[in-house]
Amino acid sequence: MKKKVVMAYSGGLDTSVAVKWFIDQGYEVIACCLDVGEGKDLDFVKEKALKMGAVKSYVIDAKEEFAQEFVLPALQAHAMYENKYPLVSALSRPLISKKLVEVAEQEKADAVAHGCTGKGNDQVRFEVSIKALNPDLEVLAPVRDWSWSREEEIEYAKEKGVPIPIDLDSPYSVDQNLWGRSNECGILEDPWAAPPKDAYDLTAELEDTPDEPEVIEIEFEKGVPVAIDGKKYKLSDLILLLNSVAGKHGIGRIDHVENRLVGIKSREIYECPGAVTLLTAHKELEDLTLVKDIGHFKPVVTQKLTELIYEGLWFSPLTSALQSFLKDIQQYVNGTVRVKLFKGHAIVEGRKSPNSLYNERLATYTSDDEFDQSASVGFIKLWGLPTEVHSQVNKKDAVKQ
């Protein structure tokens, strides 16, 4: 009996060739394509898989599940890899893995396959996620295994009747979902070179952005963005709307030389207009509503969670425990943030909340002041005491500073 493989199918050259190649190797192929917000023509992809010889072709609109289960925790965590960019691809991989495993279990398949090469992060994310969800499934990586040059792959494609995409000449390697778009390769491999215009797609050039700002109000409930300018949206729609609105103002371009999990540095550019706008607004609301203790400890949780996600460990039990921490504090993150979108900036101009810890009567320098200034004297005395005693004891050291 033929072995069955569920292939993560995008409709592009690599995965189309892979379908053919699996069939050549004697596999029965089930294609599986997800929409995680990149605006795919699912009907086209579904048909193409069948044309390539897949016995079945699944297409799944996973946008809202992606937004709720994967993007939202990253938003609430303020997850920015290397303090630089929202996790984009790293967030969709565990979801895709989960769906592949579900299809594989339903179809009683023997294996699951992805189209990654051997030098990126995504191979790790897919394989670790799939093994975590079902250790009995074999994981195959045909593109990594066949190690063809581009020319060899095209030759094989032609021979097997795989259509060659018209954008084959594009020097870039792009991945996109509703949390953003990543781009690498080509001229971008030179970290001294400025990214050319055509490397970007979701965001306007600063030079082309409107000369009038646009001011929006984003409303959060328990850390979830639920409305814009008073109108409710489901999360995936809200993010896609912001991608469009903020993208028009050139918001969310990021250019990063990053440390990959596999030990090398790579230079990539990102466009995350919705993500950057929401991350900025959410942080402002937290600054207003969370006590200092939390504000100063949360970055530790953020960094660990960000690393886990980036490094393919979404299904580690630590991810879940860190999310419990985050969920607990989101109960306070209610309110409205007013954001001015202008010339590449998402500028928070105002924030208000029923949970606001900002107390004007404590903060003010006017006569409404309720702060007990005399308390400061004792506070300072004890606050500085260890340093003072240290200096007394180690005088010479203190002086040399």
Added chain:
Amino acid sequence: MKKKVVMAYSGGLDTSVAVKWFIDQGYEVIACCLDVGEGKDLDFVKEKALKMGAVKSYVIDAKEEFAQEFVLPALQAHAMYENKYPLVSALSRPLISKKLVEVAEQEKADAVAHGCTGKGNDQVRFEVSIKALNPDLEVLAPVRDWSWSREEEIEYAKEKGVPIPIDLDSPYSVDQNLWGRSNECGILEDPWAAPPKDAYDLTAELEDTPDEPEVIEIEFEKGVPVAIDGKKYKLSDLILLLNSVAGKHGIGRIDHVENRLVGIKSREIYECPGAVTLLTAHKELEDLTLVKDIGHFKPVVTQKLTELIYEGLWFSPLTSALQSFLKDIQQYVNGTVRVKLFKGHAIVEGRKSPNSLYNERLATYTSDDEFDQSASVGFIKLWGLPTEVHSQVNKKDAVKQ
């Protein structure tokens, strides 16, 4: 014999009144004014102190010492309080304290005085620093002690012949040095209100910035910015130059609801054109030259150092130990960063370094690839093993994710 006090003197109303008040209390007052890059007229301040009745009036140009000893470590640490703004005032306080103590020791004074109220951070920074440097000096805080209303203070000033400043109506409370300018009070006390135009001084409104970008190259040696467009500058001059150039493009405006050390939240705005430009460029160079281990651990050091500085503990021995860590890694931070200044953005377009760890032949997806893709198979197997074993053992938990 009269008691001698060295007063941190700014030339403003509070400290001028304080000089008079000290004299009333029977003190001999020595005024001491520092220029840390706020562009003060030192001659005027010197004279004014003497007119107020000070027996001596010190004025000290501390710009380069401030840049080298206090600003540079903060730049290299990427110190941003609450991941939001460079430390501005928190950096100048320990330097001013140090100078006050030096003058007090030289003049054999009994006490040192500052003009802070009882609800800000600066009182803590001054008092802890002074006590650390010389625990035998008394520290006085006349403005905190007399607890006058604005009206009472003005009445006293008039009575004693202290000139009332023409900007007395200004609702704002400003502090400035070469690393930036902070502003609070007035309408800014309402966190829902947008800061009005007149709250800013160092930076142009986005609407008024040039429509042509300006591209500069910043050169770093061991983490120190040493040249712009090939021309060498001493550090304080380089920062002041960038304040002017980047300020023109509207770079470095920050609006923050922050947690003060004394237990309250306050809303402040900052303008840090030079700081933001340098911090951005320096981080890019580190991203290129430091290994991932360092890149991912450094934020821990950064956060602790930032808190120590903000919280008045510059002279804690921990500050020194954290700086030893940072100094060790700056040896690799050499190279040039190309920055495009435009519409409020300092956009790094290119970076290069003799210590660059970016290796195009490892990163490339072209045929020049030297990366051993087959190594990934073993890597992924072991990397995911703990999560896989966990899932096998705790199956139900894995599934529920």
Added chain:
Amino acid sequence: MKKKVVMAYSGGLDTSVAVKWFIDQGYEVIACCLDVGEGKDLDFVKEKALKMGAVKSYVIDAKEEFAQEFVLPALQAHAMYENKYPLVSALSRPLISKKLVEVAEQEKADAVAHGCTGKGNDQVRFEVSIKALNPDLEVLAPVRDWSWSREEEIEYAKEKGVPIPIDLDSPYSVDQNLWGRSNECGILEDPWAAPPKDAYDLTAELEDTPDEPEVIEIEFEKGVPVAIDGKKYKLSDLILLLNSVAGKHGIGRIDHVENRLVGIKSREIYECPGAVTLLTAHKELEDLTLVKDIGHFKPVVTQKLTELIYEGLWFSPLTSALQSFLKDIQQYVNGTVRVKLFKGHAIVEGRKSPNSLYNERLATYTSDDEFDQSASVGFIKLWGLPTEVHSQVNKKDAVKQ
């Protein structure tokens, strides 16, 4: 109308004098005494308060609530202040505060009072906790306020008919609950002096411990110790039983020079036989059942939670968020730990669990080995790649190491 105060009453000299003193000041006093496992004679304390003049005298057996709500999180966190001792007093203070507030609200009292002096941690813990639970209650600290010398206090006591305790000559200051016993003062204030025999009470001198070990099995369910040698106990009883059994073997003596919150170092000794035994056993079970990710991150949570508890911030919302993290991971901590109690040691000799991640077939060096050793080659290549590239680029630096 008289003001009402609820006084935390222990039956000792300080709080008995305080009752009298409050009455002198015109207060109506309601005494409130908790048993948190120190083995108090509650009837005696209740009566004594009334004799002192209290209008009401509450006595509350809070042992099980203390064990479940305060001790258990500290056990599961492995909370050891400065990596040295379980938190003992710091854990009972928030509970006592909570009870005082409950009584105060029920009795419509105006104030709550504690018997702490002005230089310890407990005043902070009481006052911050009470303010967090009910900011409208006044908090009074008569002992801190009256600042009497020992002699003055005794004179006042005699005058007012407060019985002088027979152990008044004891040089020590002791606090005890079911999680341990702390002792300071007297000869212990000399950190070079060995603590004398009479400083200890719960634990046998090593010289006097049995020459035969005692082996017990402790069973945990979701991180909660539920049975010893197969017999179920409620948590407070289980801890008290272990205090007795492990105390007999001299387990849990700790001698520590610690950093108090109020800025000074103090030297204290602790006896925590049950706590040390349970903490040791619980950690062993976690080592067996938790993935490395969690094992290596949990200490960060532990340290922060420990500091919060020590520093009086039990009711900070961060405490709650950290507990959510801990609760999430405790689901895996099931199993049995075999402990040998002998000569001051709680030695874990064996551990087993249905959630054990130890896999003998992966770990073994026998022919049953299922570990894929060939995977190591690729793993090591990528694991070491950043360091290797760093060395190639920065050769001179690598050599000098």
Added chain:
Amino acid sequence: MKKKVVMAYSGGLDTSVAVKWFIDQGYEVIACCLDVGEGKDLDFVKEKALKMGAVKSYVIDAKEEFAQEFVLPALQAHAMYENKYPLVSALSRPLISKKLVEVAEQEKADAVAHGCTGKGNDQVRFEVSIKALNPDLEVLAPVRDWSWSREEEIEYAKEKGVPIPIDLDSPYSVDQNLWGRSNECGILEDPWAAPPKDAYDLTAELEDTPDEPEVIEIEFEKGVPVAIDGKKYKLSDLILLLNSVAGKHGIGRIDHVENRLVGIKSREIYECPGAVTLLTAHKELEDLTLVKDIGHFKPVVTQKLTELIYEGLWFSPLTSALQSFLKDIQQYVNGTVRVKLFKGHAIVEGRKSPNSLYNERLATYTSDDEFDQSASVGFIKLWGLPTEVHSQVNKKDAVKQ
């Protein structure tokens, strides 16, 4: 021309067979054996290597270099893997790697070889270290490559005339250096089984320890233990002496289920009498001499450094930066610690230091008290303010606690 390999040679079966095997493969073998404190007969090992066919045989007494350059930083860091055991083997691997590279460069060898299998940590430590020191050297792992069963290896050995050790039946796998002894395999692979007596070698059974304690005084200068009972020793001798003295009292037995770098858990036992005694004493001295800031931040540095060392990254530049931090604070760690060695315990009974921050006049509860208790009132007010405001705003949440 023959290829040259420098083989890390121990004199045991594996590495002896490896020498023969390399010769069979056409290599010229240079043996290299280090003494890092395990008490090896270097002359015997040297001769044996030559008998096996090595063309040269290096033996190097590296004890003092090991103590100074590798053990001392681990002592000062309080490096305990998973808060459980000193790093033992992880510390010697980078030193051995360094010596192998030095010999290889001197002998112009093509490759360096170690005798590790494919499932331990040591293969990683050797290979990453060697690649960091000289990326041009090939690293060979014959034992991992040949993947023989024990029987096959013995057959090969007999055939090639490699002497079979008399302790071949030992079920254990042991590694030792002056910082301790590790043992795994055999019955130890069952985590429920108590380690049998014969698994230990450096430490007496508790049952067999002297009934009289032994009290020693250890003197530290800048964090370095320099003398015992007033007599100076060089560091390696001091540690070896303590191994003997503390081992006699049964100190330093550790039984641990640990997370290996290669993704599995293993159960190992350790004996570290000298290490445990010194680590205990050094921490006590730090508790006396370092400010709270440092004491509470150092564990973060410790944990990262410990992980780096365990994970084979000694030559990462992060290791060096963390050591700069540690070196900076060791300047204060001077003084003497009195330790009672008794029944498996190293009990610190007293500590004193010229840098002591313990101030009896601040700490005392006697009339010598110099602490300003009134300062506590203001301190507590501001310390608790954020929690208080949080409770006021979020009342319901506070109550539910």
